[in-house]
Amino acid sequence: MRAHPAGPRHAEVLPAAHLGGPATDLNELDPTIWPRSATRENGVLHLGGIDVRDLAAEHGTPAIVLDEGDFRARARGYAEAFAGGDVFYAGKAFLSRGVARWVDEEGLHLDVCTGGELTVALKAGFPPEKIALHGNNKSRAELKRAVDENVGRVVLDSYVEIVRLAAEAQRAGKTVKVLIRVTVGVEAHTHEYIATAHEDQKFGFSLSGGEAAEAVARVLRQPGLELVGLHSHIGSQIFDTSGFEVSAHRLVGLLRQIRDEHGVELPELDLGGGLGIAYVGGDTPLDVGAVAKELRRIVETECTNAGLPVPRLAVEPGRAIVGPTGVTLYEVGTVKPVETGSGTRTYVSVDGGMSDNLRTALYDAEYTCVLASRASDAPPMLARVVGRHCESGDVVVKDVWLPSDTVPGDLLAVAATGAYCRSMASNYNHTPRPPVVAVADRTSTVLVRRETEDDLMRLDVG
Template identity: 65%
Template sequence: MLPQERPPRAPADLNRINPAIWPRTSGRTDGALTVGGVDVRDLAREHGTPLYVLDEDDVRSRMRDYATAFSGSEVHYAGKAFLCKEVVRWLAREGLGLDVASGGELAVALSVGFPPERVTMHGNNKSAAELTRALEAGVGHIVIDSYEEIARLGHLAGELGKRPKVMIRVTTGVEAHTHEFIATAHDDQKFGLSLNTGAAAEAVRRVLALPQLDLVGLHSHIGSQIVDTAGFEVAARRLATLLVQIKDEHGVVLPELDLGGGYGIAYVEGDEAPDIKELADGLREIVTKVCSDAGLPVPRLTIEPGRTIVGPGGVTLYEVGTVKDVEGLRTYVSIDGGMSDNVRTALYGAEYTVVLASRESDAEPMLCRVVGKHCESGDIIVRDCYLPSDLAPGDLIAVAATGAYCRSLASNYNYLPKPAVVAVSGGASRVIVRGETEDDLLRGQL
């Protein structure tokens, strides 16, 4: 192992549950991790492992935080982060909207009676069937992503006698990475219509030429895991230039502006996460100033948080299977899940915080790599971490901040069933997504 790869030092307290990283209701009782007032040892006994644990109070409180901070604006939860029927019910009760990126995600929303007018349909290649279903359901907005989609949607809307509200997704040339943004021509990607090449302006012309479509605004998304508003300011200014062009060329003032999501959360010590009220105040100030400078009325603002709502409230629980010391390098801790329930480390190089969850320990820290049981050397959950040196098979470990994208990206690689999702609140747990069985894996085979 190269010296620069080694974490700088072990945590002062391996048993600490950092409230900036773990769910709001988490702590330790009699040494064991508790979430929502439930002992993780009881969760493991009742539901098995691996297990996704979702703190209902944490998630719903973050929904309320957004609704309060962005009062007067639209908050649409990005369903791709994690979506199931129960989460949709929480959104309905807390007054948020919902972004869907496929017909399947729309089906989840409609199955529990979520108001379709509070749904926005995204996607770079929406099929005719998906657009038809969205039109028939009466979704609130459809975000257009290509010239082909303009024609496709216009044709379908005409056939069905509908006039959907649409927004054009604009590639602004701003690519945000945590604290930095790169103001370059980021046009070499599949999403959106380029501002720099004139494609976005041409899309506006084509939509306005179709009476079947009601153009109400522009949409932008600049990246993920963003912790400040610098990139949003650049994007908003560039969108304002297009809004002015639309007004001058067509005499049309668009009433809505969607700046997307991508706000960051804390995964490990030292990570920053934006304060929601400060984020709201900052985005409002940006949009107000940009539009004032451009001589435009301030449009209605929409944002699309996903990770920041559901990510911190999620914990994944595993049982340790083997502990293998590779002398002079590190100890490999193998758990009963892996990249099939959390591919983010293998896919993105994501970092996570992990703790011994079934008990406390005063043993010396040992440098570990938490790995899964799949036939891949890249099957890594936590690349570098410290766990107690008395860690043993049968212990439970928990990985924090796994509420977003872990279950959504889960697979059946090596024919592992996907784990259950359990919601915890007030000392009780209930299954909100049933864990798969081997019968489920075989059911579709002929």
């Protein structure tokens, strides 16, 4: 280990106007937010037993760091809680070949929603029969590949897709197992853009309008398609199971209708994912064991009342597994106190931003951030952590208490960035995307290397 300088210190003005009060200890790490291996040693953040200053020196900043042990433990927790059912890791949250191998090794299935995600899974050697293909507008090529690669489940999302997939199955002389995505009319208490089961949106077949029942009839008429179940996804960042109860009630009603009209009892029911994680203090994630028990109770009760056998239950956690395991490391570039009409706001600029974390700009998402490279007993200042891009909305953490001696060269760590940050990353302003680095047992491994300007130029052929 190399020696690390303590860094310069100076006082900043505490703004007169602020939201809430600072934490009693700015060096404290809330275990509901930070990865399980996160610790402070002499004030410095360690992840997977590694000093973050060493991670920054070896891999640069910004860098997304995943706690492999935490990821695996959360995956195992889901597998154990839903034993007797199926857990599909939602690859859209974050997927790489290494992560796909972790998912397989921990006994989970995998949900992909594009040909690109399917490619990652197959290149990792993930068993195709344990893959489900989602998407509201799957291309003909993606459907063809799903059939040719013997993908285990295809979740159907439109009438056009039923016809296209049936044609591919006939071409290949195969029978493809499918589920129908049902829009159940339940709107989870979440941001409009990530609520997915209300009627006015692009996903699935409407239950109330009769489209879902019509989709069932059309699939049953296709000899190359085997209808094995129904699927629903009600949204994201969900902190209670009431929405799942309404969804299950309506889905089981459709199962009963299918039995009564077609004489078919479907063996599978996929309730999707969407369980929330803690991003800031006060967020209260549900215990996965309690959730599994409650979902089973809900489905069993509904099926008993309907006189149906209980189908095999499936869920699709993504954020709930990978989200809390990720931390993004940034280096501070500037610290700029700005006088406003109500006081002083301090802008702390870092070397990343909306190109590696779009969620704050897109969803007004909140995050927790700490000074990571040293301890500080300086008074707190209310800061806004912003990125380096040419957008006023380029905000990483809207409001956070940081030590008032935060200066250029310090490292900041933003918690709970494992889900959707690297997946939604862009090259805005021709900024190369950051690496994803796994840490475990005092060892770091690059899962996805940092992009370079040469990478960008390879695509610029004009």
